[in-house]
């Protein structure tokens with residue numbers, strides 16, 4: 001389904017006069033065969049939530065795939081993430097950022113990172129609080145082996161559409177503030193929108209949507225990855 005989803009995304013972007021966003025294929029819990037199918041259809045960027053599961057897949061897929069960690073990252077896993085991933089979109093604290101920078105091989109390109117923002121201030125949810133964001137942005141920009149590319153947000157699940165849209169608009173405003181705060185950083189990525197809300201995200205300025213279900217089908221309810 002990758003090719004269809006990609007076409008639909010482009011068609012919508014054209015219709016609403018927005019630049020076409022990048023499409024991240026979220027392959028968590030899906031088998032290697034499904035990822036290979038998406039690859040044949042043109043997918044190159046894949047999102048994974050679980051480090052161990054991703055490491056197994058990374059070995060089996062072609063070298064030109066670009067791997068994004070989009071799930072929570074504990075400090076005992078930063079070494080393998082710095083070694084095997086290209087992007088971390090779920091960065092939300094300085095301690096993890098420092099470890100990733102120290103552990104990234106200088107022979108490799110910098111690790112590309114987005115700061116995850118807890119845009120709705122939800123309890124028990126990952127992400128930097130909006131009021132702490134600029135401080136973290138400044139500090140991450142000083143780390144030599146990281147390249148800060150932007151922000152990633154996941155609005156409150158199952159909220160009414162207008163609420164989700166308001167969250168996306170706040171994220172876009174925060175992203176503009178970051179660009180002004182660190183004009184020399186390569187900030188070009190506002191990662192927002194998933195299978196159920198990508199149209200609203202695009203309307204509000206998303207430059208990367210992360211889609212699992214729309215490309216690979218539903219994940220079994222109640223299992224990891226929901």
Ligand SMILES: *Cc1c(COP(=O)(O)O)cnc(C)c1O
Nearest residue numbers: 026070194195196210211212213
């Ligand atoms: C699982 C997941 C997605 C994809 O969700 P779908 O609704 O299946 O498109 C996107 N982003 C993150 C951070 C996820 O964990």
